[in-house]
Amino acid sequence: MTAPPEPARAPQVTRRGLLGLAGAGIAAIGAGAAGGFATARATENPTAAAASDVYEFTGAHQAGITTPAQDRVHFAAFDIVTDSREELVELLRDWTDAARRMTRGEPAGELGTTSGPYDAPPDDTGEAEDLSASGLTLTFGFGPSLFTDAGGEDRFGIAHRKPDLLVDLPHFPADALEDARCGGDIAVQACADDPQVAVHAIRNLARIGFGKASVRWSQLGYGRTSSTSTQQVTPRNLFGFKDGTSNIKSEETQAVEDQVWVQPEDATSTDEHDSAWLTGGSYLVARRIRMTIETWDRSSLREQETIVGRTKHTGAPLSGGDEFTEPDFALTGRGDEPLIDPASHVALAHPDANGGARMLRRGYNYTDGSDGLGRLDAGLFFIAYVRNPATQYIPVQNTLARDDLMSEYLRHTGSGLWAVPAGVPTGSTTGGTDGVFVGQALFEE
Ligand SMILES: C=CC1=C(C)c2cc3[nH]c(cc4nc(cc5[nH]c(cc1n2)c(C)c5CCC(=O)O)C(CCC(=O)O)=C4C)c(C)c3C=C
Numbered sequence: 001m002t003a004p005p006e007p008a009r010a011p012q013v014t015r016r017g018l019l020g021l022a023g024a025g026i027a028a029i030g031a032g033a034a035g036g037f038a039t040a041r042a043t044e045n046p047t048a049a050a051a052s053d054v055y056e057f058t059g060a061h062q063a064g065i066t067t068p069a070q071d072r073v074h075f076a077a078f079d080i081v082t083d084s085r086e087e088l089v090e091l092l093r094d095w096t097d098a099a100r101r102m103t104r105g106e107p108a109g110e111l112g113t114t115s116g117p118y119d120a121p122p123d124d125t126g127e128a129e130d131l132s133a134s135g136l137t138l139t140f141g142f143g144p145s146l147f148t149d150a151g152g153e154d155r156f157g158i159a160h161r162k163p164d165l166l167v168d169l170p171h172f173p174a175d176a177l178e179d180a181r182c183g184g185d186i187a188v189q190a191c192a193d194d195p196q197v198a199v200h201a202i203r204n205l206a207r208i209g210f211g212k213a214s215v216r217w218s219q220l221g222y223g224r225t226s227s228t229s230t231q232q233v234t235p236r237n238l239f240g241f242k243d244g245t246s247n248i249k250s251e252e253t254q255a256v257e258d259q260v261w262v263q264p265e266d267a268t269s270t271d272e273h274d275s276a277w278l279t280g281g282s283y284l285v286a287r288r289i290r291m292t293i294e295t296w297d298r299s300s301l302r303e304q305e306t307i308v309g310r311t312k313h314t315g316a317p318l319s320g321g322d323e324f325t326e327p328d329f330a331l332t333g334r335g336d337e338p339l340i341d342p343a344s345h346v347a348l349a350h351p352d353a354n355g356g357a358r359m360l361r362r363g364y365n366y367t368d369g370s371d372g373l374g375r376l377d378a379g380l381f382f383i384a385y386v387r388n389p390a391t392q393y394i395p396v397q398n399t400l401a402r403d404d405l406m407s408e409y410l411r412h413t414g415s416g417l418w419a420v421p422a423g424v425p426t427g428s429t430t431g432g433t434d435g436v437f438v439g440q441a442l443f444e445e
């Protein structure tokens with residue numbers, strides 16, 4: 001099977017144009033938008049055209065997981081700098097309202113960049129003024145430290161609601177983690193097809209959160225390294241290989257249920273411990289993985305393909321077939337040697353080697369310039385969504401770190417695990433003191 005080419009993007013309308021039209025047709029955006037761009041008809045109404053690159057913020061699940069992976073990411077991990085539960089809730093309300101606006105291609109605040117008081121900071125920073133929504137999605141996750149901080153304090157009265165699976169990831173062999181790229185109370189994944197739109201979104205959330213949340217670390221990424229829909233062409237990572245071929249795709253509805261969304265039976269529900277609020281959500285794993293590009297570039301094509309277990313040109317498994325043929329790990333060649341090396345990346349990461357466990361990968365290439373020695377500081381900002389990190393991520397990463405031929409070329413420098421709550425229900429009102437907010441169920445007794 002060969003994936004069809006990506007669909008062409010319909011014309012776009014900028015948020016400056018939308019401000020004057022607020023309320024006109026924009027409310028229609030989102031109806032029927034499950035997993036894809038909102039389905040507005042091409043009419044005379046420019047807001048309808050704008051809807052072509054809008055993913056609705058509300059829904060049963062947060063957007064940005066099964067949504068077709070966009071081209072860019074700005075991922076930010078925030079620390080909550082207030083100890084007040086009320087202020088945390090206020091922050092989540094304000095972020096939810098701003099997120100809903102920005103994902104529609106509107107300014108972050110009601111008054112926009114220049115319609116507010118002359119003597120007050122603008123309600124939006126302005127750099128996305130002439131840009132469309134660009135498929136922006138904003139996905140929020142709660143880290144273990146939000147529930148119990150480093151000193152063991154339950155700052156927000158939610159420790160008894162921390163899911164058992166939400167823990168700091170263990171140390172993996174050869175981890176080279178930098179504290180300044182790890183953890184964070186709340187993670188926000190901003191994905192868009194325009195980097196300025198993704199950066200604008202995080203910048204405005206940080207501005208809105210001033211005094212309550214501060215950015216702990218953030219990472220920019222480009223060139224998605226996964227497909228999350230069969231409609232997308234498989235992209236390539238910085239080793240030059242197709243990446244995402246056997247990823248969970250949104251069209252695999254059973255696999256998405258089984259492997260991505262937290263199910264009601266996953267929760268504990270007692271007076272002492274209640275994690276039911278996470279039902280319909282997921283777990284987000286992020287790893288900043290530096291790739292030693294220069295060494296890789298000096299290795300032979302044979303070695304590169306052996307390491308991956310697939311061909312560089314088509315992405316087919318070394319056991320034969322085309323890109324989407326299932327690998328045959330038992331097939332042997334000359335000297336009775338398996339055609340796919342058992343220590344190759346694909347052999348070790350495959351569900352057959354991991355009790356059937358899969359993950360929805362949604363990572364990006366990154367390049368943060370060069371180090372002082374003239375080597376690219378580049379690699380993969382790995383993002384995966386799983387229903388259960390203890391069975392779907394931790395054992396796989398342990399195996400890869402120990403045995404994967406590829407690990408010689410990798411250094412894990414950043415890391416985090418967050419619980420991603422379900423979506424803000426469609427039709428709910430956001431903003432103000434009684435607006436619905438992302439993760440609200442966590443704060444309801
Ligand atoms: C712990 C999980 C994984 C990490 C970390 C990881 C890093 C990593 N991967 C590549 C390149 C490729 N990965 C591919 C497949 C693949 N990788 C993982 C998991 C991790 N990768 C899984 C579960 C799979 C799918 C296995 C399967 O079902 O067959 C591939 C092959 C193409 C594909 O299916 O996507 C490539 C290429 C790099 C470069 C990297 C770290 C920088």
Ligand SMILES: [Fe+2]
Nearest residue numbers: 243345346349
């Ligand atoms: Fe991989």
